[in-house]
Amino acid sequence: MLRNTLLASLAACTLSSCLSANFNRSKELEALAEPALETLEIGESGLAACLDALGAPTRVWEVDGGAALAWYWVDRSDWGVTFSVPAGDAVSANLSYGDFAVDAEGAVLFFDQEWQLAALRRGQIAELLKEERRRPAIVE
Amino acid sequence: MATSVNAIEVGDSSERVTELLGAPTEVVQLGTRTAYRYDFTETKSAGLFLLVVGFFNSDSHQDRVWVFFDENESVTHVGATLAGDQAEYSMPWSD
Numbered sequence: 083m084l085r086n087t088l089l090a091s092l093a094a095c096t097l098s099s100c101l102s103a104n105f106n107r108s109k110e111l112e113a114l115a116e117p118a119l120e121t122l123e124i125g126e127s128g129l130a131a132c133l134d135a136l137g138a139p140t141r142v143w144e145v146d147g148g149a150a151l152a153w154y155w156v157d158r159s160d161w162g163v164t165f166s167v168p169a170g171d172a173v174s175a176n177l178s179y180g181d182f183a184v185d186a187e188g189a190v191l192f193f194d195q196e197w198q199l200a201a202l203r204r205g206q207i208a209e210l211l212k213e214e215r216r217r218p219a220i221v222e
Numbered sequence: 223m224a225t226s227v228n229a230i231e232v233g234d235s236s237e238r239v240t241e242l243l244g245a246p247t248e249v250v251q252l253g254t255r256t257a258y259r260y261d262f263t264e265t266k267s268a269g270l271f272l273l274v275v276g277f278f279n280s281d282s283h284q285d286r287v288w289v290f291f292d293e294n295e296s297v298t299h300v301g302a303t304l305a306g307d308q309a310e311y312s313m314p315w316s317d
Contacts (some may be wrong), residue, residue: 104276107314111284112305129290133301138286142250142257147250151288159314195253197299 103163109142111155113190122191122199129197140188141211147195154188154207223262223285227302236295243287254293260310261286264309279316 118135121127132151139151162180169175190210192201203210226242239258240246240272248256265282290299 097287102274102276105314106280108280108282110282112303112308118316129299133288133299136301137303138288138301140286142252142259142288144250147253149257182278 100166100168101164102166103161105117105159105161107157107159109155109157113155114153114187119189119202119204122202124199127199129193129199132191132199139191145192148193148200149197150190150192152188152190152207152210153208154186156207157185159183223260223287224302224304227287227300227304230289230300232297232299234297236291236297239289243289246289252290255298256291256295257287257290259286260289262306264306265270266309266311268311268313270313277314279312279314281283281309281312 103168114136121135122132136153139153141152141154143150160180160182162178165177167175184208185206188207188210189204191199192203194200223243229242230239231240236256236258243258243260247261248259250257250259262285263282264284265280267278267280269279270277285302287300287302287306289297290301291300
């Protein structure tokens with residue numbers, strides 16, 4: 083009896099569109115090839131070898147006369163449920179719940195003035211790109 | 223784009239590069255050197271509505287080229303990723 087009541091309630095809610103759910107996903111750019119990244123050696127690899135191995139970077143900026151090149155990709159997903167109940171002629175009550183997850187990883191390669199790989203960092207984009215918006219150095 | 227990118231050679235001038243690829247999307251100063259970015263983004267979005275449940279997916283990929291110049295505006299390096307055609311219509315649960 084209880085089961086039938088629950089099913090009937092659920093069906094009623096569904097038919098009157100008082101319950102809705104959504105699942106969204108957004109993928110941007112290409113994941114970095116880890117094996118290619120492993121072939122690079124700090125102090126040994128030059129810019130040409132890095133570009134051959136990893137392709138074109140997503141971002142480039144100046145760092146202390148050298149340069150930083152970033153490769154990253156984003157996989158973002160979110161879902162939500164909304165429950166709406168008419169409470170009068172022009173009044174309704176809504177209850178929503180949602181959650182999201184962002185997988186935004188990448189790598190930044192730092193090059194010296196001779197285009198030799200000086201450092202390599204991996205991690206989340208937000209951390210890796212912290213220094214990106216610095217103003218370029220003044221050229222005398 | 224691939225044909226034009228392959229035509230760029232180390233030592234080419236910035237004029238030659240813009241002749242082949244057009245105006246860059248971004249120019250970055252790297253001390254006395256510069257780098258040009260060219261990109262093309264392909265995005266494919268798909269959605270599925272099942273009465274009260276909706277599924278949406280967006281997939282973006284790029285053709286992306288960076289051309290690096292020395293202080294004399296001559297090409298020193300070229301990096302290219304041509305993945306714009308990898309964008310797909312798919313559902314959010316697919317990889």
